[in-house]
Amino acid sequence: MWCIPPEQNAEFVCAMENVLEVYHRPYDPKRPVVCMDETSKQLVKETRLPQPALPGQSERFDYEYERNGTTNVFLFCEPMAGRRRVAVTDRRTKCDWAEQVRMLMDVHYPRAERVTLVMDNLNTHALASLYEAFEPSEARRLIERLEVVYTPKHGSWLNMAEIELGVLSRQCMGDRVPDQPTLAAAVDRWQNDRNRSRSRSRAIIDWRFTTADARIKLRRLYPKINE
Numbered sequence: 001m002w003c004i005p006p007e008q009n010a011e012f013v014c015a016m017e018n019v020l021e022v023y024h025r026p027y028d029p030k031r032p033v034v035c036m037d038e039t040s041k042q043l044v045k046e047t048r049l050p051q052p053a054l055p056g057q058s059e060r061f062d063y064e065y066e067r068n069g070t071t072n073v074f075l076f077c078e079p080m081a082g083r084r085r086v087a088v089t090d091r092r093t094k095c096d097w098a099e100q101v102r103m104l105m106d107v108h109y110p111r112a113e114r115v116t117l118v119m120d121n122l123n124t125h126a127l128a129s130l131y132e133a134f135e136p137s138e139a140r141r142l143i144e145r146l147e148v149v150y151t152p153k154h155g156s157w158l159n160m161a162e163i164e165l166g167v168l169s170r171q172c173m174g175d176r177v178p179d180q181p182t183l184a185a186a187v188d189r190w191q192n193d194r195n196r197s198r199s200r201s202r203a204i205i206d207w208r209f210t211t212a213d214a215r216i217k218l219r220r221l222y223p224k225i226n227e
Contacts, residue, residue, distance in 0.1 A: 005154045008223045013214075015152035016221075020211045022116055022149050023160075027080045032112055034104065036076050036119040037161035038092060039169070043068040045178045071180045073173075073187065074100050076108075077164045079205040084164055086191045088184040094124045098133035105142055116147040120156055160205050167194075 005012050022033055045066040072092040077084035085108060089096050101117075109115050119125050127148060130139035151158045172190040177183045194203050215222065 003154045003156050005152070005218075005221055007220050009221060010223050012152040012155060013218075013222050015150060016155055016158060016214060016218075017211050018149055019118060019151055019155075019158045020209065020214060022118060023079075023207050024210060029081075030111075030113045031116065032078050032109060033080065033116045033118065034076055034078050034109075035159055035161035035164075036074070036117055036125075037156075037159055037165050038072060038074045038122075039165055040070050040072055040092070041173055041177065041183060042070050043179055043183070044176045068179060071183060072096070073165075073168075073183075075161055075165050075168065076100070076104055077161050077205075079160045079207065082204040083195055084191060086168065086187045088180060088187055090180070092124060094126075094129035095133040097124045098129045101130065101146075102134070102138075102142060105145055112145070114145050114147055116149060118149045118151065118159060119161070120151050120159060121153060125150075160207060163205055 025031075025033065045068050072089045074087045074089065074092075074097075075084060076086075085104075087100055087103075089100075104117075105112075105115060127139075127143055127146070130142055133139075134142075156162055168187070168190060172186050173183070177186070
């Protein structure tokens with residue numbers, strides 16, 4: 001699936017440059033930059049026991065399976081610090097998102113002065129969702145410590161959390177998963193292993209695309225100025 005950005009679109013390039021500016025701020029642990037994305041996972045059960053691997057023969061699975069519903073996966077990552085947090089939930093409602101944001105602020109970044117949160121424009125990803133989940137004073141308390149930066153529509157490639165989700169999908173979620181507890185356990189192991197990787201460079205995203213690059217390589221997206 002391709003994300004095709006609109007050409008000569010001021011709204012797109014403004015949002016794109018906002019994100020690129022955030023990515024090139026100096027690292028500040030008191031003001032961390034965190035990227036957020038989510039995905040769903042189809043749960044499927046085996047109808048026949050897989051045949052174990054043998055010498056010269058890989059493990060075998062029957063083509064038939066039983067659908068067992070879907071589950072949602074929230075992923076937050078701080079690219080410059082090489083940290084990520086994944087949560088498996090039943091749903092992806094506004095209140096589910098709001099609760100994940102509260103955990104982000106109060107559990108994982110309680111000492112941060114302000115957290116910059118980069119994410120897409122999904123309808124649940126709005127500060128108004130906090131007011132649907134919490135009392136007004138609680139919602140305002142969280143908002144005052146948040147800076148939200150949205151990626152442009154058709155510009156999901158600008159969200160570094162999408163890169164982490166790609167790694168998670170390939171390394172942990174590619175096979176059949178029968179139920180939510182099994183997925184949650186696998187995701188937790190993946191998260192812990194990746195966060196404590198000895199070679200930190202393997203787990204840190206080295207983002208090099210800048211606003212200057214965009215103005216050259218993506219100049220077709222910028223409006224033409226009539227003088």
